[in-house]
Amino acid sequence: MIDPAIGTLLAGAFALLFASAAVHKARAPAHFAEVLRAYRVLPAGLHVAWVVPLLELAVAAALLLPSTRTAAALSGAALLLVYALAMAVNLKRGRRDLACGCGGAHERRPIGAWMVWRNLALAGVLSTLALPGVLRPLQALDYLTVAGGVAVAALLYMSADRLLARVAPRAALWEASP
Numbered sequence: 001m002i003d004p005a006i007g008t009l010l011a012g013a014f015a016l017l018f019a020s021a022a023v024h025k026a027r028a029p030a031h032f033a034e035v036l037r038a039y040r041v042l043p044a045g046l047h048v049a050w051v052v053p054l055l056e057l058a059v060a061a062a063l064l065l066p067s068t069r070t071a072a073a074l075s076g077a078a079l080l081l082v083y084a085l086a087m088a089v090n091l092k093r094g095r096r097d098l099a100c101g102c103g104g105a106h107e108r109r110p111i112g113a114w115m116v117w118r119n120l121a122l123a124g125v126l127s128t129l130a131l132p133g134v135l136r137p138l139q140a141l142d143y144l145t146v147a148g149g150v151a152v153a154a155l156l157y158m159s160a161d162r163l164l165a166r167v168a169p170r171a172a173l174w175e176a177s178p
Contacts, residue, residue, distance in 0.1 A: 002131045005142040007069070012146060013153040014126050015063040018076060022056035024103060025049075035101040041086045055079060063129075073129035080126065084119035087111045114164050 025032040033049035042048065059079065062072030090098055091113060099108045100115055138146075 002128060002133050004133055004136060004138055005145050007129055007133050008138065008142070009146045009149040009153070010125065010129055011063040011069055011073075012150040013157075014073075014076060014122075014129075015060040016150060016154055017122075017157065018056040018060035018063070018079075021102065022053040022060065025053040025056070025101075029053075032101060035099050038098050039086050039090055039101075041089060070130045073126050077123040077127040080119045080123035084116045084123070087119070088116045091116065109165050112164075118161075118164070 029050060032052070033047070036042070036049045036052070037044075055075075056079070059072050059076040062068040063076065065072075087100070090096075090111060096110055096112070098111050100111045102115070103109060
């Protein structure tokens with residue numbers, strides 16, 4: 001069973017993550033469509049780049065409502081698993097030069113195994129919101145905990161993401177050198 005304060009904190013943090021991802025994609029739809037096509041996991045004539053930010057926004061909004069949180073958590077986890085699978089397929093193909101598509105149009109980060117593991121871990125944590133919750137009302141201190149926790153989670157995620165984006169490519173170069 002999950003405490004409602006922890007559930008609300010996780011829902012808020014993941015809502016922020018999905019909303020941010022959707023905004024990045026929606027601000028540069030042509031760029032995102034190009035990134036999505038480069039993955040070569042969808043049929044060439046299928047144009048669904050506009051659907052992805054809509055799905056992410058729907059997940060973000062639904063995570064904030066207790067009545068839709070479970071479905072949103074499972075849908076969001078499924079999206080993260082699809083992203084991980086698309087990256088893993090392309091890494092297996094040897095296509096390490098692809099942009100991940102997880103930043104804005106001006107940020108081009110190549111995919112890496114760490115991103116696959118990140119998405120798998122995020123999907124696992126997000127799916128915990130499908131667990132039954134403890135039935136108790138949130139108190140004033142809970143709201144402070146949730147707000148602080150979401151802020152800390154966002155800062156930790158951004159810091160870890162930036163660090164891994166810089167360290168992982170260098171580590172791959174060290175492994176590849178004789």
